Amino acid sequence: MQTESEAQTRRVAIALADRLTPGTVLLLHGDLGAGKTAFVRGLAEALGFTDDPVSSPTFTLVHEYKGGRVPLYHADLYRLPDGGASLDDLGLDEVAQDGVLAIEWPERLARGVPGAIDVRIDIVSDTGRRITIEYR
Ligand SMILES: Nc1ncnc2c1ncn2[C@@H]1O[C@H](COP(=O)(O)OP(=O)(O)OP(=O)(O)O)[C@@H](O)[C@H]1O
Ligand SMILES: [Mg+2]
Structure with missing residues (x-):
């Protein structure tokens, strides 16, 4: 599908979040500025983390968001x-068991993550993003 704004991308994430259960790993693929963090912001919103906005974890490896339906972990590698x-x-591996783990730059990992959901965000224009969600 294609989105035309950050808000639309967040909404795609919100729709996906409904179906996420503990133990799910999301691999977020896409260039710098593609919208991976925006996508995670949507996940956080949907999972009920209203008062603790997700910011890009540039300096911290993993951010943890609790208090919603399912804990959300956000790692930027x-x-x-x-x-x-x-x-x-x-x-x-442990946090991936009790919550949803969303990983930016999963290409850095030494190996793949079996059973993970691949989310690919491609920049098609200034505000256009093509989002592909692939279940393994
Ligand atoms: N359709 C869209 N979906 C998402 N973001 C969009 C869209 N159109 C424009 N943008 C803008 O693109 C930028 C996406 O930034 P974001 O931090 O989410 O990217 P990122 O993939 O996490 O990058 P990085 O790899 O640097 O962490 C934001 O400034 C956002 O406003
Ligand atoms: Mg980011």
Whole structure:
């Protein structure tokens, strides 16, 4: 599908969030500024984290949002070297079990995440984004 604003992208995330259960890993693919963090903001909104807005975790590896239907964990691996770590190394395998784990820059991971949902956001214009959601 294609969105034409950040708000629309958030709404796509909100629609997906309804169907997410603990143990789900979302791999968010897309270039710098594609809208991965915007997508996570939608997830946070939908899962009920109203008072703690998700900001881009540029300096913190994992942000944790509790208090909603399902805990949401948001990891941004941008600063890791390519293939530098696995979910276990990062301590993310455990959080992935009790909540929903959304990962920006999953290309940095040493290996794939079995059963994860791939969300790909492609920039098609200034405000246009093509969003593809793929279940493995
Ligand atoms: N259709 C759209 N969907 C999402 N974001 C959009 C859209 N159109 C424009 N934007 C803008 O694109 C930017 C997306 O920023 P965001 O931080 O979410 O990207 P990102 O993929 O997380 O980048 P990074 O890899 O740097 O973390 C925002 O400034 C947002 O307003
Ligand atoms: Mg981001």
